[in-house]
Amino acid sequence: MKTNDTVIRFTGIGGQGILFAGKMLAEAALSAGIHPCFAPSYGAEKRGGPSECTVILSHGELPSPCASRSQAAVVMNGASFLREEQRLAGGGIIVVNSSVCGDLKLSRADLSLFPVPASELAEKLKNDRVANVVITGALAELLGAHLGIQLSQEHLVEGLKRTLAGKGDLMAVNTEALTCGQEYARSLASQ
Numbered sequence: 001m002k003t004n005d006t007v008i009r010f011t012g013i014g015g016q017g018i019l020f021a022g023k024m025l026a027e028a029a030l031s032a033g034i035h036p037c038f039a040p041s042y043g044a045e046k047r048g049g050p051s052e053c054t055v056i057l058s059h060g061e062l063p064s065p066c067a068s069r070s071q072a073a074v075v076m077n078g079a080s081f082l083r084e085e086q087r088l089a090g091g092g093i094i095v096v097n098s099s100v101c102g103d104l105k106l107s108r109a110d111l112s113l114f115p116v117p118a119s120e121l122a123e124k125l126k127n128d129r130v131a132n133v134v135i136t137g138a139l140a141e142l143l144g145a146h147l148g149i150q151l152s153q154e155h156l157v158e159g160l161k162r163t164l165a166g167k168g169d170l171m172a173v174n175t176e177a178l179t180c181g182q183e184y185a186r187s188l189a190s191q
Contacts, residue, residue: 012076017132022053028159137181
């Protein structure tokens with residue numbers, strides 16, 4: 001991995017939209033002129049088994065889809081937290097769905113933890129299935145603030161469109177979820 005590459009891992013269980021979230025972020029990056037690599041990994045189960053994906057963002061060529069350390073992690077279930085905390089490079093950020101994970105604490109002082117109640121925020125939008133988009137909106141905001149990866153609202157919405165291809169009826173609620181996550185992350189920065 002080159003030093004200008006940013007590695008982001010999404011982890012959770014099947015059915016939480018982990019792969020959708022990673023693909024959406026990769027598509028948004030592509031529309032922003034950033035070279036993405038999307039590498040999904042999941043068990044044979046349709047729902048309930050472990051699910052994760054790695055998204056690598058680069059401003060140059062991507063030499064390899066493999067990375068041992070990440071700069072950011074999105075954790076949708078508590079069981080993945082410790083593993084992802086250990087995979088993060090110093091200065092990394094970890095964004096957790098605090099609705100599901102509860103009150104987690106870092107064991108490393110060189111990382112930043114951002115609890116986002118993504119499931120609760122999705123329920124307020126009357127669609128609990130968009131928690132993954134809420135947390136991805138928060139992540140995108142935090143990537144800009146902490147790691148210098150700038151993805152505009154336009155790029156994120158384009159990533160949504162590409163990922164939802166053929167499901168245009170879901171654009172409105174997903175765009176609302178994306179904005180909700182971004183606004184929540186901004187509120188974290190002002191605290």
